[in-house]
Amino acid sequence: MSPHAWLLLGLYLAILLLLVKPFGSYIADVMEGRSVATRLGGGVEALIYRLCGIKREVEMAWLTYAFAILLFNVLGALAVYALQRLQFWLPGNPAAMLNVSPDSSFNTAISFSTNTNWQGYSGESTLSYLTQMLGLAVQNFFSAATGIVVVIALIRGFARHTAKTIGNAWVDLTRLTLYVLLPLSFVFAIFLVSQGAIQNFDGYQDVTTLENVRQTLPMGPVASQEAIKMLGTNGGGFFNANSAHPFENPTPLSNFVQMLAIFLIPGALCLSFGRMVGDTRQGWAVLAAMTLMFVVMALLAMHYEAQGNPLLGQLGVDMNAGNMEGKEMRFGVSDSGLFATITTLASCGAVNAMHDSFMPMGGFVPLANMMLGEVVFGGVGSGLYGMLVFAVMAVFIAGLMIGRTPEYLGKKIEAFEMKMVSIAILVTPILALAGTAVAVTAADGIAGVANPGAHGFSEILYAFTSAANNNGSAFAGLSANTPFYNVMTAIAMWFGRFGVIVPVLALAGALAAKKRIAVTAGTMPTHGPLFVTLLIGTVLLVGALNYVPALALGPVIEHLTLFAR
Amino acid sequence: MKELIRPAVSLFVLLSVVTGIAYPLLTTALVAPIFRDEAAGSLVVRDGRPVGSSLIGQNFAAPKYFWGRPSATAPQPYNAAASGGSNLGPLNPALAAAVKARVDALKTADPGNPLAIPADLVTASASGLDPHISPAAAHYQAARVAAARHLPEQTLNALIDAHTQDRQWGLFGEPRVNVLELNLALDELR
Numbered sequence: 001m002s003p004h005a006w007l008l009l010g011l012y013l014a015i016l017l018l019l020v021k022p023f024g025s026y027i028a029d030v031m032e033g034r035s036v037a038t039r040l041g042g043g044v045e046a047l048i049y050r051l052c053g054i055k056r057e058v059e060m061a062w063l064t065y066a067f068a069i070l071l072f073n074v075l076g077a078l079a080v081y082a083l084q085r086l087q088f089w090l091p092g093n094p095a096a097m098l099n100v101s102p103d104s105s106f107n108t109a110i111s112f113s114t115n116t117n118w119q120g121y122s123g124e125s126t127l128s129y130l131t132q133m134l135g136l137a138v139q140n141f142f143s144a145a146t147g148i149v150v151v152i153a154l155i156r157g158f159a160r161h162t163a164k165t166i167g168n169a170w171v172d173l174t175r176l177t178l179y180v181l182l183p184l185s186f187v188f189a190i191f192l193v194s195q196g197a198i199q200n201f202d203g204y205q206d207v208t209t210l211e212n213v214r215q216t217l218p219m220g221p222v223a224s225q226e227a228i229k230m231l232g233t234n235g236g237g238f239f240n241a242n243s244a245h246p247f248e249n250p251t252p253l254s255n256f257v258q259m260l261a262i263f264l265i266p267g268a269l270c271l272s273f274g275r276m277v278g279d280t281r282q283g284w285a286v287l288a289a290m291t292l293m294f295v296v297m298a299l300l301a302m303h304y305e306a307q308g309n310p311l312l313g314q315l316g317v318d319m320n321a322g323n324m325e326g327k328e329m330r331f332g333v334s335d336s337g338l339f340a341t342i343t344t345l346a347s348c349g350a351v352n353a354m355h356d357s358f359m360p361m362g363g364f365v366p367l368a369n370m371m372l373g374e375v376v377f378g379g380v381g382s383g384l385y386g387m388l389v390f391a392v393m394a395v396f397i398a399g400l401m402i403g404r405t406p407e408y409l410g411k412k413i414e415a416f417e418m419k420m421v422s423i424a425i426l427v428t429p430i431l432a433l434a435g436t437a438v439a440v441t442a443a444d445g446i447a448g449v450a451n452p453g454a455h456g457f458s459e460i461l462y463a464f465t466s467a468a469n470n471n472g473s474a475f476a477g478l479s480a481n482t483p484f485y486n487v488m489t490a491i492a493m494w495f496g497r498f499g500v501i502v503p504v505l506a507l508a509g510a511l512a513a514k515k516r517i518a519v520t521a522g523t524m525p526t527h528g529p530l531f532v533t534l535l536i537g538t539v540l541l542v543g544a545l546n547y548v549p550a551l552a553l554g555p556v557i558e559h560l561t562l563f564a565r
Numbered sequence: 566m567k568e569l570i571r572p573a574v575s576l577f578v579l580l581s582v583v584t585g586i587a588y589p590l591l592t593t594a595l596v597a598p599i600f601r602d603e604a605a606g607s608l609v610v611r612d613g614r615p616v617g618s619s620l621i622g623q624n625f626a627a628p629k630y631f632w633g634r635p636s637a638t639a640p641q642p643y644n645a646a647a648s649g650g651s652n653l654g655p656l657n658p659a660l661a662a663a664v665k666a667r668v669d670a671l672k673t674a675d676p677g678n679p680l681a682i683p684a685d686l687v688t689a690s691a692s693g694l695d696p697h698i699s700p701a702a703a704h705y706q707a708a709r710v711a712a713a714r715h716l717p718e719q720t721l722n723a724l725i726d727a728h729t730q731d732r733q734w735g736l737f738g739e740p741r742v743n744v745l746e747l748n749l750a751l752d753e754l755r
Contacts, residue, residue, distance in 0.1 A: 004732070007736065008736070008737070011736065048576070048579060051575060051579065052571070052572050052575035052576045052579060053571050053572055053575065054572045054576065064566070064569070067566050067569055068569050068572075068573065071569055071570070071573040072573050072576070072577060075573060075574065075577045076577070079577075079581070122647060122648075122649070124646055124647065124648065125646060125647055133585050133586070133589045134581065134585035134586060135585075137584065137585055137588075137589065138580075138581045138584050138585035141580070141584040142577075142580070142584075170572050170573075170576055173576070173580075174576065174580070177580055177583075177584065178583075181584075182583070182584065182588060185588070186588065186591070186592060189592045189596075190592065190595065190596060190599075193592075193596040193600045193603050193604050194599075194600055194603065195603070196603045196607050196620050197603070198603070198604060198605065198606050199589075199592060199593050199596050199604045200593060200597075200604050200605055200606075201593065202605065204646065205606065205608070205615065207608070207615045207616055207617050207618070208614070208616060209616060209617055209623040209624070210616060210617070210623065210625070210630065210745070210748055210749070210752070211623070211624065211625060211626065211627060211630070213623075213624060213641075215617060215621070215623060215643065215644075215645050216644075216645055216646045217606055217608075217617075217618055217621060217645050218645060218646055219605075219606060221589040221592070221593060223592065223596070223604075224588060224589040224592040224593070225589070228584075239648050239692075240647065240648045240649050241648035241649050241650070241691060241692035241693065241694070244648075244650070244690075244691035244692040245648050245692045245694065246620035246621055246692060246694060246695075246696060247606065247620060247621070250607075250620050251733055251737075251738070252732065252733040252737035252738020252739075253733045253734065253737050253738075255737065255738065256736075256737050308684065309655050309660075311655070311656070311660075311661050312660075312661065312664050312684065312687075312688070315661065315664055315665050315668055316668060316681070316682065317664065317668065317681075317682050317683075317684050317687055318681035318682060318683050318684060318701070319684050320683070320684070321683060321684045321685055321699060321739075322684070323655070323684075324684045324685045324688040325650075325651065325653065325655070325660060325688040325689060326650040326651065326652065326653075326688075326689065326690070326691050327688075327690065327691055328690055328691050328692060328695050328697075329634065329685055329690070329695050329697035329698055329699060329739060329741045330695075330697050330738045330739065330741055331738055331739065332738065332739035334739075335737065335738055335739070336691075351691075352691065353691045354650035354651070354652055354691045356650075356652040356653075356654060357650060357651065357652060357653055357654065357655065357660075358655070359655050360655060360656075450652055450653075451652075451653065451654035451656075451657045452657060452658075453656065455654035455655075455656060455657065458654075475652070476649070476650070476652050477652030477653070477654070558654075558655075558656060561656060562655065562656055
C-alpha cells in the first residue's frame with residue numbers, strides 16, 4: 001500500500017468520526033421532535049398532517065407501524081413501475097426514451113423501493129428524466145427514510161418500557177425526509193455541481209470531436225439525484241457507469257465526499273441510538289465494532305488492487321499503477337479500493353470502479369462485505385437495526401456461556417425475541433445461497449455469465465448476495481437484464497428487505513412492552529472492549545458459517561489459480 | 566388497517582412532489598447562475614462550436630494526437646450514450662488478449678520507444694469515458710506525437726508537464742493529464 005492510501009484512509013476516518021456525533025444528535029432530536037428544525041418547520045409539518053388526515057399524537061403498535069411502512073413502500077414500487085411503463089407518453093423525456101419492458105420495470109421498481117438500487121437497465125439509454133427524478137430519486141428518499149424510521153422504532157423499543165406503541169410511522173417518515181434527507185441532499189447536490197456534476201433539463205447534446213466523430217453527450221438532473229443516492233445508501237446511478245461516470249463523480253474530491261456521504265448517516269445513527277437510550281457509550285461501542293471491521297476490509301481491498309495483475313505484467317506492461325482495468329485514472333487503485341469497501345459495507349452499491357475486474361482477493365472484499373449482512377455501517381437505518389439484532393444475538397450467546405438470562409439495555413431477551421432475531425439473521429443468507437443454487441443449475445442462469453471459470457460463479461453469487469442484502473452493486477459482466485434474473489433478483493430484494501423489517505418491528509414491539517430491569521453487579525456491560533469483541537465475533541462467525549463454502553468456490557479458487565502459476 | 570390508506574396515499578403524493586419535483590427544480594434553478602458551465606456539462610467550445618466536454622473522454626486514433634485510455638463502450642469506443650467498463654475478470658483470457666493487442670499497437674506506432682508502457686494506457690476504464698491518462702502514459706506518447714507533428718520532443722514534454730494535474734489538494738486521487746485539453750493545446754501549437 002502506498003503512503004497515499006494510508007493517508008486517504010486516515011483522513012477519511014478522522015473526518016467521519018468528527019461528523020457522526022453532531023449529526024447523530026441532530027437526527028435523535030429531530031425524531032423526538034425537539035430540534036430547532038422541528039420547531040421552525042412545525043407549521044409546514046402541521047399542514048402536511050392536516051392535508052393527509054394524519055393525527056400526529058396517535059402512536060402505533062408495531063403491527064400497525066409495519067403495515068404503514070409496507071403500504072408506503074408498495075405504493076413506491078407501483079409508482080416506479082407505472083412511470084417506466086408509461087414514460088414515452090409522459091413529459092420530461094427529451095431523449096424520447098421508449099417504455100421499459102415489464103420484467104425490467106418490475107425489477108427496477110422492487111430494486112428502488114427496497115433501497116437496493118440494483119440496476120438491470122442502463123440509465124442513459126433507457127430512462128426519461130421524469131422517471132429518474134419522480135420515480136427513482138423519490139424512492140431514494142423514501143427507501144432511505146424507511147430504513148431509518150425502522151431503526152428509530154427499534155431504538156424506541158429499547159428506550160421505552162411497558163409501552164404499547166413504538167411511534168407514528170407517518171410522522172417519522174415526514175420528519176426524516178423534511179429535516180434530514182432533503183437539506184443534506186440539497187447542500188451536497190450544490191457541492192457536486194461545483195465539481196462538475198451536471199444538473200440541467202437540456203436534451204442530449206451532439207458534439208463533433210477533434211477527430212470529426214459525432215459524440216452524443218447525455219444530460220439531465222444528475223447532481224440532485226446523485227446527492228440522495230449517496231446519502232441514502234441507495235447507489236442507483238443516473239448513468240450505467242454509476243459513480244465512475246465523470247458527470248456523476250467528476251473529481252477526486254467529489255469522490256472523497258461521496259464516500260463520506262455513504263457512511264455519514266449509518267455512522268451518525270449509532271450516536272442517535274446512544275442518545276435515545278440514554279447512554280452514549282452504547283452507541284460508541286457499536287460504532288467501534290463497525291469501524292474496526294471497516295478498517296481491516298479497506299486495507300485488504302487497497303492492498304490487493306495495488307498489486308496489479310501478474311498476467312498483464314508478463315506482457316511487458318508497467319504495473320506500478322496497480323490493477324487499472326475497470327478503474328478511472330482520476331481515482332486510481334487507492335481511491336477506488338476504499339470506495340469499493342465503503343459502498344459494499346454500507347448497502348449503498350454505487351461503484352466508482354468495475355468490481356468484476358478487481359483482482360480475485362480485491363473482489364473478495366466487496367463480496368464478503370455484503371455477506372456480513374450489511375451491518376458494518378450498512379444501509380441507512382438497516383445497518384444499525386441489523387447490528388442491534390446481532391448485539392442481541394451476542395448477549396444471548398454470552399448469556400448461554402455463563403448461564404444467565406441474557407439482557408440488553410435493561411431488557412430481558414426471551415424466546416420471542418430470539419425467534420425474531422433468528423429470522424432476521426437467516427433470511428438473507430437463505431435468499432442469497434438458494435438464489436445462487438437455482439441460478440447455477442438453470443440454463444437461464446448460466447446463460448448470463450460473462451467470464452469463464454470460477455469468476456463466472458462469483459458473478460452469480462455476487463448478484464444474489466447483492467440483491468438479498470439490498471446492496472445493489474454487481475459483478476456487472478453478468479447479463480442480468482433478462483426475465484430470469486429480473487424476477488429472481490426481485491424476489492431476493494423484496495424478501496431480503498421486508499423479511500427483515502417485519503421481524504425487527506416485531507422485536508421493537510416486544511421490547512417496548514417489557515419492563516426495564518435494574519443494572520446489578522451481575523449485568524454484563526455492553527459498552528466496553530469485551531462487548532465490542534463479542535459483537536465482532538458474532539458477526540464474523542455467522543457470516544463465515546453461512547458463506548465460507550461459497551467463497552471458497554469463487555474468489556478463493558481464483559486467487560489460488562492466479563498465484564499458483 | 567383501512568384507516569392507513571388515506572394517510573399513505575396522500576403522504577406519498579405530497580412528499581413525491583416535494584422530493585421528486587420541487588427539489589430537483591430548485592437545485593437546477595439555484596446552480597444555473599452560479600455554476601453555469603459545470604451544470605451544463607463543462608462543454609469545450611472551439612471556433613464557436615462545441616467539440617466535446619472536458620469531463621468526457623474522446624476516441625483518439627491519429628498518431629498526431631495523444632491517445633486516451635482504451636474504452637469498452639459499445640458499439641464504438643467513447644460512446645458517451647452508453648457508458649461502462651469491460652467487466653473482464655483478471656483471469657479471463659480475453660483480458661490478456663486485449664491488452665496484448667493494445668501493447669502491440671503501441672509498439673507498432675512507435676517501434677523505437679524505450680519507455681515501459683504504463684498500465685492505464687492498455688487497460689479499459691470503468692466508465693469507458695475516462696478523460697484522463699497518467700502523466701507517464703502521456704510522456705510515453707510524446708515521441709510518436711513529436712514525429713507526427715515535426716515538433717521537438719522537449720516541447721511536447723513541457724506541454725504535458727504544464728497540463729499535469731497533481732492530486733486534488735495534494736490529497737485525493739491520482740496525478741493525471743486531461744487528454745482532450747492536452748490535444749486542444751497541441752492543435753494551438755501547430
